[in-house]
Amino acid sequence: MTALDFSDGIFLVDFEFHPARGREGNPPVPVCMVVREWPSGRTWRYAQADLQQMAAAPFPTGDKALCVAYYASAEMDCFHVLGWAPPANVLDLFTEFRCLTNGLRLPHGNGLLGALMHFGLPGIGGEQKDTMRDLILTAGPWSSAEQLAILDYCETDVVALDNLLTAMHDQIDWPRALLRGRYMQAVSLIQMNGVPIDIDALAKLQTHWLAIQDQLIADIDRDYGVFEGRTFKARRWEDYLVAKDIPWPRLESGRLDMCDATFREMARTYIEVAPIRELRSALSEMRLANLQVGDDERNRCLLSPFRARTGRNQPSNSKFIFGPSVWLRGLIRPKPGWGLAYVDWSQQEFGIAAALSGDPAMMEAYRSGDPYLAFAIQAGAVPKNATKKTHEAEREQFKACVLAVQYGMGEASLAARINQPVARARQLLELHRRTYRQFWKWSDCAVDEAVLGGRLWAGFGWQIHTRDELNDRSLRNFPMQANGAEMLRIASILLTEAGIRVCAPVHDALLIEAPLDELDQAIAATKSLMQEASRIVLDGFELGSDVKEVRYPDRYMDKRGAVMWDKVMSLIGGAAPA
Amino acid sequence: MQDQNTPKQPAPSTSPDLKSLRLPANYGATLGVKKLLTIVPVVRPKKPQFFRTHGSEDMTFPAMILENKESRESYVVAPEIAQEISELVRPVMLHAAIDRQNNAFLIPVPLPGEDGTRNPWHESLAQAVEHAKAKWIRIAANMHVGGYDIYEAEGALPDPEWPEDGIDALVEVAFRGKIISSLDHPVVQSLLGKI
Numbered sequence: 120m121t122a123l124d125f126s127d128g129i130f131l132v133d134f135e136f137h138p139a140r141g142r143e144g145n146p147p148v149p150v151c152m153v154v155r156e157w158p159s160g161r162t163w164r165y166a167q168a169d170l171q172q173m174a175a176a177p178f179p180t181g182d183k184a185l186c187v188a189y190y191a192s193a194e195m196d197c198f199h200v201l202g203w204a205p206p207a208n209v210l211d212l213f214t215e216f217r218c219l220t221n222g223l224r225l226p227h228g229n230g231l232l233g234a235l236m237h238f239g240l241p242g243i244g245g246e247q248k249d250t251m252r253d254l255i256l257t258a259g260p261w262s263s264a265e266q267l268a269i270l271d272y273c274e275t276d277v278v279a280l281d282n283l284l285t286a287m288h289d290q291i292d293w294p295r296a297l298l299r300g301r302y303m304q305a306v307s308l309i310q311m312n313g314v315p316i317d318i319d320a321l322a323k324l325q326t327h328w329l330a331i332q333d334q335l336i337a338d339i340d341r342d343y344g345v346f347e348g349r350t351f352k353a354r355r356w357e358d359y360l361v362a363k364d365i366p367w368p369r370l371e372s373g374r375l376d377m378c379d380a381t382f383r384e385m386a387r388t389y390i391e392v393a394p395i396r397e398l399r400s401a402l403s404e405m406r407l408a409n410l411q412v413g414d415d416e417r418n419r420c421l422l423s424p425f426r427a428r429t430g431r432n433q434p435s436n437s438k439f440i441f442g443p444s445v446w447l448r449g450l451i452r453p454k455p456g457w458g459l460a461y462v463d464w465s466q467q468e469f470g471i472a473a474a475l476s477g478d479p480a481m482m483e484a485y486r487s488g489d490p491y492l493a494f495a496i497q498a499g500a501v502p503k504n505a506t507k508k509t510h511e512a513e514r515e516q517f518k519a520c521v522l523a524v525q526y527g528m529g530e531a532s533l534a535a536r537i538n539q540p541v542a543r544a545r546q547l548l549e550l551h552r553r554t555y556r557q558f559w560k561w562s563d564c565a566v567d568e569a570v571l572g573g574r575l576w577a578g579f580g581w582q583i584h585t586r587d588e589l590n591d592r593s594l595r596n597f598p599m600q601a602n603g604a605e606m607l608r609i610a611s612i613l614l615t616e617a618g619i620r621v622c623a624p625v626h627d628a629l630l631i632e633a634p635l636d637e638l639d640q641a642i643a644a645t646k647s648l649m650q651e652a653s654r655i656v657l658d659g660f661e662l663g664s665d666v667k668e669v670r671y672p673d674r675y676m677d678k679r680g681a682v683m684w685d686k687v688m689s690l691i692g693g694a695a696p697a
Numbered sequence: 698m699q700d701q702n703t704p705k706q707p708a709p710s711t712s713p714d715l716k717s718l719r720l721p722a723n724y725g726a727t728l729g730v731k732k733l734l735t736i737v738p739v740v741r742p743k744k745p746q747f748f749r750t751h752g753s754e755d756m757t758f759p760a761m762i763l764e765n766k767e768s769r770e771s772y773v774v775a776p777e778i779a780q781e782i783s784e785l786v787r788p789v790m791l792h793a794a795i796d797r798q799n800n801a802f803l804i805p806v807p808l809p810g811e812d813g814t815r816n817p818w819h820e821s822l823a824q825a826v827e828h829a830k831a832k833w834i835r836i837a838a839n840m841h842v843g844g845y846d847i848y849e850a851e852g853a854l855p856d857p858e859w860p861e862d863g864i865d866a867l868v869e870v871a872f873r874g875k876i877i878s879s880l881d882h883p884v885v886q887s888l889l890g891k892i
Contacts, residue, residue: 294718475722499852553797553855564725571728578719598722609715655715 125208127184129157131280134197135273137258143438144411144419146311149197150255151270154178155277157187157284162277164270170201180206187284189213189231189276191300192424195307205307209300212283215291217425218299222574222584235279238286243275295580298612299425305611305621306424306432313417314440314622314630315459317452317674320688324450325407327691332402334690339398339683351399353377365389366535379403386679388519388536397446397683409437410447416454422624424608429600430581431607432624441625446680446687451630451669458638458670462645463628464606464653465663466490468525468599471606474660475598476561480554482660491518498550520547525599527592562595569594577601578656579609602656603627610652619645635670642666734862737871738802739771739791741822744837747850748796749857750804750829756793758864761786762805763877765884771805773868775878782880785888792826793867795857797833803871821845 134152139145149170154177155162163177176198180186186206188194190213198205216234227233235242251272254265261269332349340346345355357375360367367385368376382396411420418440426433436442440451453459464470469490473481484493492510495501495517501510516537523533523544534544552559569575569585575597576582581604583597607624614621614629619641622630629649633641646664653662669675676684739762742748751757761779763772763786779786789805796802806823809815815823821844825836833850860867877885886892 298715298718499854549797556858561722561724564728564730565722567728567730568724571730572725575724576720578722580718580720598724602722655719658716658719658721 125183125185127179127181129185129187129284130178131155131157131187131277131284132178132194133188133273133276133280134194135255135269136193136197137256140414141256141258142414144313144413144417145415146200146413146419147193147196148258149201150259151266151273152197153270153273153277155274155281157281160281162274164274166266166270173201173203176203176206180204182207184208185210187212187280189234189280189283191303192306192310192422195304196311199307199311205304208297209304210284210291210296211300211303212280212287214299214303214425215287215296216283218292218296218430218581219287219290220584221428221430221582222587224587231276231279231283234283238283240279240282240286242279243272247272292580298579299608301612302608303424305608305615306422308615309611309621309623310419310422312620312622312632313413313415313419314451315454315457315632316412316416316418316440316450318412318416320452321407321410321412321450323691324687328407331687331690335398335686336402338686338690339394343395345395349402363389363391364538365392366538368532368535384536390679393679394682394686397444397680400444401446401683409435410440411438418451425581427604428583429597430577430604431600431626432604439623441623444680445677446683448677448680449674449684449688451675452673453632453669453671455671456635457632458635458668459622459630459632459675460638460642460645460669461625461628461630461667461675462642462649462664463625464603464649465665467603467606467627467662469521470653470660470662471599471602471657472525472558472562474657475602476555476558478555478557478561481558485662488663489514491515491521494521494551494554498554500550516543516547520544520551523548524551525596527596565598566591566594569597575601577605579605581605606652606656606662609655610649613648613652614645617644617648619648638668638670642668732860734801734860734866734870737867739805739871740802741804742794742796742802742836745835746796747833747835747854748794748802748829749833750826751793751795751859752830756864756867758791758803758868759808760789760791760805760868762789763884763888765888770875771872772875772877772882772884773872775876778877778880778885782885782889785885791864791868791871793859793864794826794829795859797854797857799858801860801862801867803867817843818845 132152132154135150136147137150139148150167152165152170153162165177178184184206185208187210189211191209191211195205195209212234213229217229220229220237225233225237227236232242232245232248251269254261255269336346336349343359345352345359353375368381370376379400382392382399386393386396410418412418420434420438423433423435440448451459466485469481470485473485480497484490484497487493489507492505492507492514495510495513496503496505498517500517501513507514516539519533519537523536528536530541530544530548533548534541537544565575570589573586574582574584575594577598581601583601585594607627607629610629611621611624614631620632622632629645631641631645646666649664650661654660761774761776763774765772774782774786788808790808791803791805794802794804804826806826807815807819825834825845825847828834828847833854835848836845837848839846883892
C-alpha cells in the first residue's frame, strides 16, 4: 500500500480550536479548518461559521481517501464536535515522525516545526506560532482581519504538512502507519469520553487541601513519627524501617534511596509503606488545580499517544486522573445509573515475554494462571502439587524474582525486596535463567540486535533507534513494553470501533463505562476484545484479563491509596469513604 | 450502548487483516551472533561445584599432559616428544564437562599404567566422571579413604546445555599456546634444568 492507492484523494487537514468556554477539560470549539489536496496543492479554507453549517467533512473521507494531519487526535476531536463522520483512513505525520526518529537526538523536538527542521524544510517561526495560538485561545470574537490572520496561520500548517508528506512519503511503512492513524481515532474517542469525576469531592479537596495538610501529616504520621513540621526526616524514616524490619534500598553513598520510585516500588511489597508514600507524593506533587475536569464533570486531557520511547501514552501526571497519586483515583466515580470497569491483562509482561521468546516452559507457566507458583514448581523449589496457600512464602519470592527480571533488577535489589540474603536472590535469578533458557537466549539476541543492528521493533512497527542506548536493562525490557503498548493500541481500536465507551487507557488496562444494565455485557465484550488483541500481537498466544467493577454509587479505589483517601475525607468531613 | 452524546464511531476499517501486519520478534536472526568458546579450563572440579560430563565417547580426548605445578598450567605434549620426556608427562583422558552455569571445562583423568592399575585417587576420579554422565554431582577429597566422595544433586535439575563445539575445538581452546611439539620448548627446557 502507498499513497497511490487512495484514488479519491489525499487531503491534508488542520483545524484551529480552543477549549469550550476557555476551560481545559472541555471539548474543543473549532475555529477554522484548512484542507489541501496532495500533491496538487489545491486548497480550501473554512471559517468557523462555514464549519458550523456543514453536516459532513467537505472532502472525501471514504475508503478510497486519506486524511493526513499532524497529531490527528486533535483533528478527530473537531470532527466529533462538528458531528462529522470520521474519515476511514488517517495518516498522522506526528506518529510517523516519532516512529522514524524514536531514540534519535532531535535538537528541535518532535513538534511540526521540529519535524520540518529535521528534513530541512521551511516553517513559520515559533514566536509567530505562539502569538497566533494565544489569539485563538482568547476564543474571540475576532475582527475580520484577525479571522483572516487565523485562517492564514492555519494554512501555513497544511502547507507544512504538504512539504512534510513529500519528504516522508517514501519512508512511511504505510499499512502500519494507517493502523497507527486508526489508533489516533480511538484516542480521540477516548479523550472525548473522559473519566467521570466526583466533582463535589474534588471541590472539597480543592477548598480544604492547604488547610488540612498539617492535620493530614499529624494523622498519618502518628503511626510513623517521621515528620518534623512539614519536613520528612530521613533519619527518622531509617529508625522506622529498622523497627519494622523493612530492608530499604540504599544509594552508593550508603544513604537510603529516598526517590519516589523507590517508595512506590517498596509500597508494593510492604503495604504499610503506602500511606507515607502517598502522603509524601501528595505534599510534593499534588496540584489539584491542574487536574483537567470539564463542565460535564469528566477528566479530559491529552493522552499524549506515542510520547514514550516504548510507544506508550504519556499523559501529564498532574492533568490526568491516573497520575501518580493513587489515592486521588477515589475521585473517579460513575454517574448515577452507570458503572465502570477497570480491565487489565493478567501478568501482561510475563505473557508477552513468554510468547515472543517462544519459551515453552514460560508459556506453560503463564497458561497455569499463576506463573509465579508455576515458576517455583518448574524450578523444583516446591512440590508439583504446591498451591498458593501451602507455599505462600516461596511463591512470593519467585514472584519477586519474576518482577525483578522484568525490571532488570540486580541481586542486591532483589535481596532487599524479598528481605533475604543476597545469596538467595542470586540463586533465584539463576533459577530463572535455567528454567527459562529460551527466553534468555531471545533476550540476549534482542540486546545483540540493538547493539549491532542499531534498532529494535515491536509487532506492529513501532521502533527505537538504539545507537545511543546502551542500557542493557532498557534494551531487554523494550520488547515487552513496546509490544504491551501495541496490544493496548489494538485493544483500544477494537473496543472503540465496537462501540464500547472507553474512558481511559492506563498502561496495561482500559477503564470502560456502561449503563448499569449493560455493564456485564460491556465487560464480557471488553475481555473478549482484549484477548483478541493479545492473540493478534502474540501470534495466537492469548492473555487473560482481570476486572475490577465499580457500580454507582460506589467509587473507584486503588487499594494502595485507600488509607490516604479515608484520612483525607475524614479530615474534610467529606465524601463517602472508599 | 451509546448515548446521544457519544461521538460517532469510525466505520469499520477496510485495512487488511491485522494479523498479517505483525512483524516477528526474531531479533538477531540476520546478525548471526553466536557465543564463542574462548576459555576452557583443564581442571578437576572444585569442591562446591556441581558438574556433568558428556555421555558420548566422542567427547573424550586421549592426550599426554605435562603439568607445570608452579604455574598450575597444563600442556599437551606431542607423542614423539612425550617419548623423550616420559618421566615428566602422563597419559590422561580429557573428559568434556560443564558446570551449572553452562561453563565448559575439561577434566583430565590419568589413565592406568602399563600394568593396568592406577592410583586410587585417579580411580576414584574416573568413577566420579562416569557417574557425572547421568547425574549432577560434586566431589570432595576424602583424605581418610584416599579418594573422592561423590555428592549427587537431589533436585530434578535440568540437563546442561552443551556448547555446539566438538572435543577437538574444546581441546584447541584449552591448550591454545600450550602445545609442546619440540624439546626446545621453554617449559621443557626449564624442567630439564637446561635454563
